[in-house]
Amino acid sequence: MKAVLEKLVERHGTYGVDWMGFTLTKKNPLTYHHIQKDCEKGKKTLDNGAPLSKNAHRFLNCLERVKPDLYIEWNDLFREINATASPPTVEHKRKIKTLRQKGENLENFYLKKKGL
Numbered sequence: 001m002k003a004v005l006e007k008l009v010e011r012h013g014t015y016g017v018d019w020m021g022f023t024l025t026k027k028n029p030l031t032y033h034h035i036q037k038d039c040e041k042g043k044k045t046l047d048n049g050a051p052l053s054k055n056a057h058r059f060l061n062c063l064e065r066v067k068p069d070l071y072i073e074w075n076d077l078f079r080e081i082n083a084t085a086s087p088p089t090v091e092h093k094r095k096i097k098t099l100r101q102k103g104e105n106l107e108n109f110y111l112k113k114k115g116l
Helices: 003-012 054-066 068-084 090-102 104-113
Strands: 030-034 049-053
Touching: 003 030, 003 049, 030 054, 049 054, 049 068, 054 068, 054 104, 068 090, 090 104
Parallel strands: none
Antiparallel strands: 030 049
């Protein structure tokens, strides 16, 4: 893991899942997601990052193209979690579940298509 990602994990914990609720495995490790994209001058900092598994990160990038409103909701949640400087709360986990349900059909299609 890169230094900033390691610090995100130290500050927020992961407990076997990423911030989108995807299970972490050797084949699905953590990656750093820029909330404000690096191409839009987003820095690789603790406050601009979210620890996402490789599969979640790919799916989030797909959402950006096909469901931009849902992509924005996810990034708003990541900002909210970052603002606490602690692990996701029960309320955050409820929001994660709600956002997963909003994109469930697309998520199932995407993961099946990618063989994940």
